[in-house]
Amino acid sequence: xxxxxxxxxxxxxxxHFGGLKAVEAVDFQLEEGEIRAIIGPNGAGKTxxxxxxxxxxxxxxxxxxxxxxxxxxxxxHERVLAGIAYTFQITSIFPRLxxxxxxxxxxxxxxxxxxxxxxxxxxxxxxxxxxxxxxSDRAATLAGSLAYGHQRLxxxxxxxxxxxxxxxxxxxTQGLSDGEIEGFIALVRDIARDATVLLIEHNMPVVMELxxxxxxxxxxxxxxxxxxxxxxxxxxxxxxxxGTGHD
Amino acid sequence: MSGTVSTTRVVxxxxxxxxxxxxxxxxxxxxxxxxxxRVLVLATFAMGYNILFGYxxxxxxxxxxxxxxxxxxxxxPLYHLGWNVPLSFVSGIAAGGVLAAAIGVLAxxxxxxxxxxxxxxxxxxxxxxxxxxxxxTRGEEGLVxxxxxxxxxxxxxxxxxxxxxxxxxxxSVVLLIVLRxxxxxxxxxxxxxxxxxxxxxxxxxDVFRAKLSAVILSGLFCASAGAAYGLLFGYIxxxxxxxxxxxxxxxxxxxxxxxxxxxxxxxxLFMFYIIDYTSGLTTAYLLFVGLALxxxxxxxxxxxxxxxxxxxxxxxx
Amino acid sequence: MGFGPLFLLAxxxxxxxxxxxxxxxxxxxxxxxxxxVVNVAHGEFFMLGAVVxxxxxxxFAGHPSIGFVAALLVAPLVVGAAALVSERLVLRRLxxxxxxxxxxxxxxxxxxxxxxxxxxxxxxxxxxxxFNLRIQFPWFGYSGYKLFVIAAAIVLxxxxxxxxxxxxxxxxxxxxxxxxxxxxxxxxxxxxVYAGVFALGAMLAAVAAVLIVPIQQAHxxxxxxxxxxxxxxxxxxxxxxxRGTIVAAxxxxxxxxxxxxxxxxxxxxxMLATALVAMLLVFRPQGLFGTAVR
Numbered sequence: 004x005x006x007x008x009x010x011x012x013x014x015x016x017x018x019h020f021g022g023l024k025a026v027e028a029v030d031f032q033l034e035e036g037e038i039r040a041i042i043g044p045n046g047a048g049k050t051x052x053x054x055x056x057x058x059x060x061x062x063x064x065x066x067x068x069x070x071x072x073x074x075x076x077x078x079x080h081e082r083v084l085a086g087i088a089y090t091f092q093i094t095s096i097f098p099r100l101x102x103x104x105x106x107x108x109x110x111x112x113x114x115x116x117x118x119x120x121x122x123x124x125x126x127x128x129x130x131x132x133x134x135x136x137x138x139s140d141r142a143a144t145l146a147g148s149l150a151y152g153h154q155r156l157x158x159x160x161x162x163x164x165x166x167x168x169x170x171x172x173x174x175x176t177q178g179l180s181d182g183e184i185e186g187f188i189a190l191v192r193d194i195a196r197d198a199t200v201l202l203i204e205h206n207m208p209v210v211m212e213l214x215x216x217x218x219x220x221x222x223x224x225x226x227x228x229x230x231x232x233x234x235x236x237x238x239x240x241x242x243x244x245x246g247t248g249h250d
Numbered sequence: 251m252s253g254t255v256s257t258t259r260v261v262x263x264x265x266x267x268x269x270x271x272x273x274x275x276x277x278x279x280x281x282x283x284x285x286x287x288r289v290l291v292l293a294t295f296a297m298g299y300n301i302l303f304g305y306x307x308x309x310x311x312x313x314x315x316x317x318x319x320x321x322x323x324x325x326x327p328l329y330h331l332g333w334n335v336p337l338s339f340v341s342g343i344a345a346g347g348v349l350a351a352a353i354g355v356l357a358x359x360x361x362x363x364x365x366x367x368x369x370x371x372x373x374x375x376x377x378x379x380x381x382x383x384x385x386x387t388r389g390e391e392g393l394v395x396x397x398x399x400x401x402x403x404x405x406x407x408x409x410x411x412x413x414x415x416x417x418x419x420x421x422s423v424v425l426l427i428v429l430r431x432x433x434x435x436x437x438x439x440x441x442x443x444x445x446x447x448x449x450x451x452x453x454x455x456d457v458f459r460a461k462l463s464a465v466i467l468s469g470l471f472c473a474s475a476g477a478a479y480g481l482l483f484g485y486i487x488x489x490x491x492x493x494x495x496x497x498x499x500x501x502x503x504x505x506x507x508x509x510x511x512x513x514x515x516x517x518x519l520f521m522f523y524i525i526d527y528t529s530g531l532t533t534a535y536l537l538f539v540g541l542a543l544x545x546x547x548x549x550x551x552x553x554x555x556x557x558x559x560x561x562x563x564x565x566x567x
Numbered sequence: 568m569g570f571g572p573l574f575l576l577a578x579x580x581x582x583x584x585x586x587x588x589x590x591x592x593x594x595x596x597x598x599x600x601x602x603x604v605v606n607v608a609h610g611e612f613f614m615l616g617a618v619v620x621x622x623x624x625x626x627f628a629g630h631p632s633i634g635f636v637a638a639l640l641v642a643p644l645v646v647g648a649a650a651l652v653s654e655r656l657v658l659r660r661l662x663x664x665x666x667x668x669x670x671x672x673x674x675x676x677x678x679x680x681x682x683x684x685x686x687x688x689x690x691x692x693x694x695x696x697x698f699n700l701r702i703q704f705p706w707f708g709y710s711g712y713k714l715f716v717i718a719a720a721i722v723l724x725x726x727x728x729x730x731x732x733x734x735x736x737x738x739x740x741x742x743x744x745x746x747x748x749x750x751x752x753x754x755x756x757x758x759x760v761y762a763g764v765f766a767l768g769a770m771l772a773a774v775a776a777v778l779i780v781p782i783q784q785a786h787x788x789x790x791x792x793x794x795x796x797x798x799x800x801x802x803x804x805x806x807x808x809x810r811g812t813i814v815a816a817x818x819x820x821x822x823x824x825x826x827x828x829x830x831x832x833x834x835x836x837x838m839l840a841t842a843l844v845a846m847l848l849v850f851r852p853q854g855l856f857g858t859a860v861r
Contacts, residue, residue, distance in 0.1 A: 079452060080452075084454045109453045
């Protein structure tokens, strides 16, 4: 599989905020079908890095290539149409709309790109996305009145409904109970059958269980990259990250 | 989910209201039929405003310019160039559409309070322009459109019954378009932009384009109301471009219920009769406009139909 | 008159205008800066100040300066009290939501205007200047009172600056402006600061109005132009920036004076100025000096 072009690749990707080097010259590759976790201490530039990939923030310099296409200059919404979906770190749903409407928004966007939006196709798409996260019976509920864990699931369903090639999950398990985390791991495995997953995560057991490869960021730079076993054995990572007494 | 039962009910309700207004032409006393004619046209103005304010969540303080663009866009060619009524009407709508596109491209670069002030200022420029080009507009004094020119297809627009029916036709067409739009994916898109713009961007929506389309649509509806108002009632003047005509649609929509299809009609009708009634008692009707604005925003921000929807009829569009 | 003297005259007229404008705009800017409230009724507070000044000065017989001094004291107090009441009754209940407060202050505008029309009437009424002094330049004579207005405005602005930059009250206000929540956490009574700022903003407009009525008559619609001009000044100066507000007031006032004294059509000038400022807000929302409008 070595000769395959990566799904996403960054070359010298850099973002400075004033004097702060949030992301500095990151070269990064992610193969299609992979589950990749990005870890690193607070302030290591993880969220900035994925924000650069999905277009919420413009880079200071560097390039982003998605499926062989340079997307560095594309606006965020154009990248979404190209196949990159992002779920927010802080739950960002439409609390005053129903669960159905929340998911109908990405579904209708996808249908619109493919051609025509029909009520039947819309209903199907919504039902499908809700079934995958297990919220089928909540369609008529106002999203804002869902329990927190369910709101996180809705957030993921909205990402799924876009049928992305790359799904970025920014700290998806934050604030979830142990039982919910179990379910979440199963869900991500299920998603990974037809999408590539890029995951920012603080919860190390989740990372170790899910990720095929891990990228460690520190001070905006790639500190290490490898399989969970390699990362666990990496001294530099232990110093920088595990050594900070995080969690 | 959007069940078919509620679709039937919603369509039936809107058709019933139109039928009721149609019947009103034959039973209303002359004076009230005249009031209703005006209210129907101004409610169309309010529906246009509601597209932007109610559904998209953009509070403009300059919609008088779109209404007045329709008014002048229709009235000036009729008066000076001798265009016929249908052509003038189309020209009024086109004027509003072009102006809305230009203003939208500029003003949508701003958000929130800045958007309100920018729209206010552009409308002020438009108002001053109607004063400055007084050779053509006669400024505040305005122009009275000649009666003999106000004929369309052998129907005289000065006949009260014809006037009412044309106003109702305009109102009904716009109402049904609005109903269709807000229940379609397009309406869901606008509402979601109002609720969470950043999320919409990350769901793949070109938010700027969607908002621009809403400004243009809103401008077209408001201009159609302005054009009809000038042609039906035969007078065009700077007063219709003043700040007051930017505030009134806001007031009507707030009163009737923002983001409801029938709220604009209800709000306009209600406010018209409050002013009609109070101006019989006192000349200080602006006092009631002011009080109504404050009381609504303080205690009743969802307006009449908004509150009804919240409490009793959640299926209302 | 030759070009030079005419230009001097136009500049002087402009400076008088700038003085009054700076005071009015300062009030608007202060309210926006600290409370994030766009007070559309600000022009009506100005008008109310002028009307009260007329009422007070006509109540006093004798030398006009007695009435004037009384008006200078009473008008800001009355207007400040009116502002305080509306702040307590309306703005606070809206939790200072930027959009809701605009709608509410539009309501106030209508109410104040209508009350003035009802109780004061539609006439424009003059107030006598406190003194009659004519300063003779080689080319023309100029009203000493107008020069006094410029001087008074400078003194008042220095006083406001002192209040904001050198006193505890000013510190508290700046802290509130910087971060409402943190200020609250540090025990600053944000609620009372807001009430005070709103009243102070209205009082500045009222003082400006008292200064102007001997030059311009009191009329119930006189709040419109100052509101628009103050808006323009605040936007050019950058919303919430006091230094910017003053610089912009001088710029707008003087150019307005020059345009209306030396050129033919004030409508065209107003039109172009308004369009220009709207464009400025579109392409440079932080103004020429301040920080962006949020």
